[in-house]
Amino acid sequence: MEDPLIIGDKKFSSRFILGSGKFSLDMTSKVMETSGAEIATIAIRRANQNGEGNILDYIPENLVLLPNTSGARTADEALRLGRLARELGCGEFIKVEVIRDSKYLFPDNYETIKATKLLYDEGFIPMVYMMPDLNVAKDLEKSGAEAVMPLAAPIGSNKGLLTKNFIKILVDEINVPIIVDAGIGSPSQACEAMEMGVDAIMANTAIATANNIVQMAKAFKLAIEAGRYAYLAGLGRVLNLKSQASSPLTGFLK
Amino acid sequence: MESNILNKVQTDLRNFNPDVYTKIDVENTLLKESLDIDDFATLLSPVAEDFIEEMAYRSKIETSNQFGNSISLFTPLYISNYCENSCIYCGFNLQNKIQRGSLSFEEIEEELIAISKTGLQDILLLTGESKSTSLEYIGGAVKLASKYFNLIGLEIYPVDVEDYKFLHFCGADYVCTYQETYNKDQYLKCHLNGPKSNYEYRFNSQERAIKGGVRKVAFGSLFGLGDFRADAFATGLHGHYIQQKYPQSEISFSFLRLRPFIHQNLKYGTDVSERQLLQLILAQRLFTPFADITISTREDSQFRDGVVGIGVNRMSAGVSVGVGGYAEDLKGDEQFEIQDTRSVKEIKNFLYKKGFQPVFNNYIYL
Numbered sequence: 001m002e003d004p005l006i007i008g009d010k011k012f013s014s015r016f017i018l019g020s021g022k023f024s025l026d027m028t029s030k031v032m033e034t035s036g037a038e039i040a041t042i043a044i045r046r047a048n049q050n051g052e053g054n055i056l057d058y059i060p061e062n063l064v065l066l067p068n069t070s071g072a073r074t075a076d077e078a079l080r081l082g083r084l085a086r087e088l089g090c091g092e093f094i095k096v097e098v099i100r101d102s103k104y105l106f107p108d109n110y111e112t113i114k115a116t117k118l119l120y121d122e123g124f125i126p127m128v129y130m131m132p133d134l135n136v137a138k139d140l141e142k143s144g145a146e147a148v149m150p151l152a153a154p155i156g157s158n159k160g161l162l163t164k165n166f167i168k169i170l171v172d173e174i175n176v177p178i179i180v181d182a183g184i185g186s187p188s189q190a191c192e193a194m195e196m197g198v199d200a201i202m203a204n205t206a207i208a209t210a211n212n213i214v215q216m217a218k219a220f221k222l223a224i225e226a227g228r229y230a231y232l233a234g235l236g237r238v239l240n241l242k243s244q245a246s247s248p249l250t251g252f253l254k
Numbered sequence: 255m256e257s258n259i260l261n262k263v264q265t266d267l268r269n270f271n272p273d274v275y276t277k278i279d280v281e282n283t284l285l286k287e288s289l290d291i292d293d294f295a296t297l298l299s300p301v302a303e304d305f306i307e308e309m310a311y312r313s314k315i316e317t318s319n320q321f322g323n324s325i326s327l328f329t330p331l332y333i334s335n336y337c338e339n340s341c342i343y344c345g346f347n348l349q350n351k352i353q354r355g356s357l358s359f360e361e362i363e364e365e366l367i368a369i370s371k372t373g374l375q376d377i378l379l380l381t382g383e384s385k386s387t388s389l390e391y392i393g394g395a396v397k398l399a400s401k402y403f404n405l406i407g408l409e410i411y412p413v414d415v416e417d418y419k420f421l422h423f424c425g426a427d428y429v430c431t432y433q434e435t436y437n438k439d440q441y442l443k444c445h446l447n448g449p450k451s452n453y454e455y456r457f458n459s460q461e462r463a464i465k466g467g468v469r470k471v472a473f474g475s476l477f478g479l480g481d482f483r484a485d486a487f488a489t490g491l492h493g494h495y496i497q498q499k500y501p502q503s504e505i506s507f508s509f510l511r512l513r514p515f516i517h518q519n520l521k522y523g524t525d526v527s528e529r530q531l532l533q534l535i536l537a538q539r540l541f542t543p544f545a546d547i548t549i550s551t552r553e554d555s556q557f558r559d560g561v562v563g564i565g566v567n568r569m570s571a572g573v574s575v576g577v578g579g580y581a582e583d584l585k586g587d588e589q590f591e592i593q594d595t596r597s598v599k600e601i602k603n604f605l606y607k608k609g610f611q612p613v614f615n616n617y618i619y620l
Contacts, residue, residue, distance in 0.1 A: 022322020024611045048404075048615045052373040071617055073502050080620040100502040103544050157321045208322045 003232065007177055008093070008125040008146045010064065010100060010133055014038045016178065016192070016224045017066065017203025021046070021096025023213055026096055028058040031207065035217035039064045041095055041202065044085045045071040066127065068095035075114035078121060082119045094119055095149070096128040105155045107138045113143055120144025129181055132166035137174050147176055152193065156205045160189040164196070171197045187216075187223030193234065194227025259495045260457050266291060266491050267436060272299040272483045280305050284312060289541050294490055297537035298483045305483045306529060309536040314564040315542040324613045325605055326546070326568040327517070327598065328376035331365055332577045333357045333395050336584040337382030339448035341434070343512055344478060345589045346382045348448065355577045355586030356386055362395050365400045368581035372572055372598035375615040376405040378430070380589075383411035383449055393424040400425030404615045407472075411449065412459035420468025421549040427617065428470035430508065431459035435480035436488030444479055460492070464500050469617070471496065472548070474508035477526045477534065486534040490541055497542075506546035506568070509535050513591055529558055532565075551575070554593040563610060571601035 004011040012247035020028055032040055040063045047053040056059055059065060067085035072078035075098060084095045095153050096119060098111040107129050108249040113136065116126045125146045130136055132150035150167050153159035160183065161167070170178050190201045202225050210216035271294060280302045283293040296302060297309060334356035345352060357365065369377060372375050379395055381387040392410055397407045408421060409430040418429065426539040435441050438453050445451045460471035473493045475485035495506040531553075541545060546566040549558050556571060573594070577586030596604070605612045 022318075024323060024606075024609065043616075044614070045618045046616055048375060049619070051375060051614060053612060053614055077620070081618070084618065084620055102501060102504045103497055103542075105544075158319065205319055205322070209318045211481060 003228070005177060007127065012038045012064075014221075015200040015228055017041060017181075017200055017202040018207070018217065019202065019206055020059065022208035025053060025055065025058045028055075029060045030214055031217045032060055032063060033136075034214050034221070035207075036221045037217075039066050039093070040064045040080065041068050041204070042090070043068055043070050044081050044088070044090070047088060049088065056090075064093060065090045066093045066095050068097050068129075069115070070097045070099070072098050072115070072230070073100045073108075074098065075111045075118055078111075078115035080124035082124055086124075088100060092123060092125045094126055096145075097124050107131055107151070109133060112136075113139050114245070116140055116145050117143040127179065132163045132170055134166075134169055134173060137170050139252045141174060141176055145176055147179050147199075148174055149179045149181035151182040152180050152189070153185075155182040155185055158185025158206050158209070159183050160185050161193055164193075167193070167198065168196055187219045187247045189218055191223040191230075194224055195230045197231050200224075211243055257458055257461055259461065259492070259499065260454060260496055263436065263457075263488050264438075264451040264490050266486050267484060270295055270484055272487075275299040275301050277301055278305070284301040285306055291491065291494075294537060294541040295487055295604045298487055298534065300483075302537070303529065303533055304447070306533055306536065309533070309540065310564050313539040316539055317565055317567060318580055320543050321567045323563070323610045324567065324616075325562055325610045326376065326613045326616060327374060327571045327601065328378055328405070328568070329369055329372075329374055329572050329598070330378040330380055330409070330575065331362075331369065331580065332575060332586070332589065333362055333383045334378045334384070334387045334391075335577050335589065336384035337448075338384050338449040339382070340446040341450060342444050342446065343434075343476060345587065352587035353585075354390075357395075357578050357585060359394055359398060361578060361582065361585070363398050364580055364581040365557055366399055369572075370402040373602075373614060374571070374598060376407070377403045378409055378570075380409045381411070389413065389417050389420065392407075393421055396421060396424040396426050404619070405617060407470075410463070412456050415462045415465045418463045418468055419506060422467040425619070426468060427619070428472065428506070429460070429463040429468050430472035430503075430506070431456060431463075432472075432474035432476065432508065432510070433457060433489065433492070434476045435485050436475065436492070437480040437484065440480040457492075460496050461500075464496070464503050468503075470504035470506055470546070472506035472508055472546070473512055476510050476512060477531065478512035478524055482526045482530065482534070482613060483522065488536065490538050493545060495511045496547075497524060504546065505542070507538050507542075507546060508550060509538075509566075510550045510552055513593075528553075531557075532561060535561060535565040551592040551594045555596060558594050559604060559608070562605070562608070569601070571596065572598035582618050 017039045067090040069078040069081040127147040128145045129149045153162040178199040180193045183204040207216045283296045335346045407428040549566045551573040574585035578590040
């Protein structure tokens with residue numbers, strides 16, 4: 001069954017986007033391979049060009065790079081990071097992150113919309129990290145976002161789908177792919193998000209902080225696939241509606 | 255400059271009584287998801303010392319969630335040890351007869367080149383406080399450093415907003431100003447003469463640096479000068495309030511104890527044990543999981559290796575605390591005795607062996 005994830009003009013068969021931070025660089029290729037991911041995010045600010053420990057030297061060549069603009073506090077800084085990513089040969093995909101809060105690292109939705117527009121206008125394919133809000137998601141679509149990436153919980157918190165109901169609204173209302181990013185702590189949570197109809201999952205900390213990173217990457221891969229299959233199959237009767245009234249409500253019909 | 259942060263910290267400090275907490279308070283605090291100011295005080299209490307293993311366990315998880323297995327590496331470069339201050343605990347103090355020196359720009363560049371060959375990308379430039387280390391001199395050194403390093407920190411005397419703006423323009427990324435002790439009476443006893451005797455001006459440094467555009471500010475006390483629990487409490491709150499007021503700023507804490515220095519005659523201060531120092535580090539990590547925590551080379555390698563990853567996420571490597579000393583022989587004497595004399599390579603090897611990822615750069619200026 002062909003069921004590609006389409007972002008911009010690219011087709012992907014994996015729905016798992018893997019972050020490359022928070023674990024040892026020399027494990028990168030093994031983790032990426034096991035996860036089946038076709039897209040890997042990298043923090044441009046961590047790139048150490050021509051220096052030691054440059055993340056770009058560790059990502060397998062067959063993966064699509066998704067450089068992020070972490071470290072950007074304004075739309076303008078995000079644009080400049082995007083340009084640097086392009087110079088470094090990272091391609092056109094850019095994960096837009098604009099954050100001006102060093103404690104919780106919440107995305108700044110206002111600046112994020114501006115950054116998306118600026119990057120789109122320069123030919124980038126923006127995939128946008130955001131706090132799930134319908135109005136903002138619509139504005140992002142209008143500004144050129146090719147994917148909207150709502151957070152499930154504070155980044156690095158592994159708390160799971162705290163914003164589930166709001167993400168569901170985006171799933172129902174937004175036309176570009178919805179990719180849950182940040183906060184997913186376990187494969188079951190990733191599966192739950194996929195069952196609900198989100199298009200892909202982005203995770204990092206949950207894998208990076210596992211006892212066995214490679215095995216956890218595999219577990220996420222399987223959970224995401226299971227969730228996708230469940231969504232496509234159409235969930236059965238799991239709605240927890242109250243039992244039927246003892247006398248029929250429609251008994252008055254002739 | 256108007257700021258209410260000094261008042262807030264002083265008020266909290268007056269109300270700080272670490273002796274009121276019980277074991278049950280500590281147990282309850284350790285079950286909480288996020289810690290408030292009273293919880294922070296609880297974890298700094300003498301009673302909490304008995305919970306150091308439990309604190310370490312949770313601190314390790316918080317550190318890992320925040321930073322994964324990354325440990326940032328940097329090294330300090332002392333460019334001058336001339337000083338007009340009389341800080342009784344410091345080897346650079348005016349009365350101390352040591353060999354003084356400042357590096358010329360040529361010498362600074364040689365040192366920078368030597369350090370950059372180790373692979374480090376983060377350098378902390380330090381000076382004493384003296385007319386010979388003018389703002390222009392420091393600015394010039396920062397500009398030179400930015401040719402070879404991505405991240406340049408400053409640990410210099412406090413300056414005005416405009417001056418921080420100038421230094422940031424030259425390439426300074428972060429600024430460290432340690433209050434040494436937050437107890438004002440004790441502070442005045444330790445800083446007898448010279449510009450450093452202005453407690454308030456020093457206290458407000460971080461705020462001025464942020465207004466000058468600096469991205470990250472660091473806080474610290476020299477534990478042992480005053481009541482170390484109170485100083486740890488005030489240091490943590492100082493950073494906490496700054497981050498609340500300037501949420502875009504990154505905050506960093508350094509953990510330092512009194513160290514011996516040349517010609518010292520210590521008649522002051524209290525001993526802070528390793529166990530107590532560790533308690534302060536862990537309490538800080540649990541109170542501010544997102545903050546940088548740096549461990550000094552004042553501590554020995556066994557302690558430093560132990561705290562990496564269970565609270566600390568940043569450490570110096572290949573350190574010389576005399577003036578110069580990386581490319582050429584020392585041009586001036588050391589500020590204090592270092593305990594961990596390992597090279598950058600040795601520190602890196604240790605980190606790799608323990609499963610950590612050394613990080614050389616985590617920010618890019620464009």
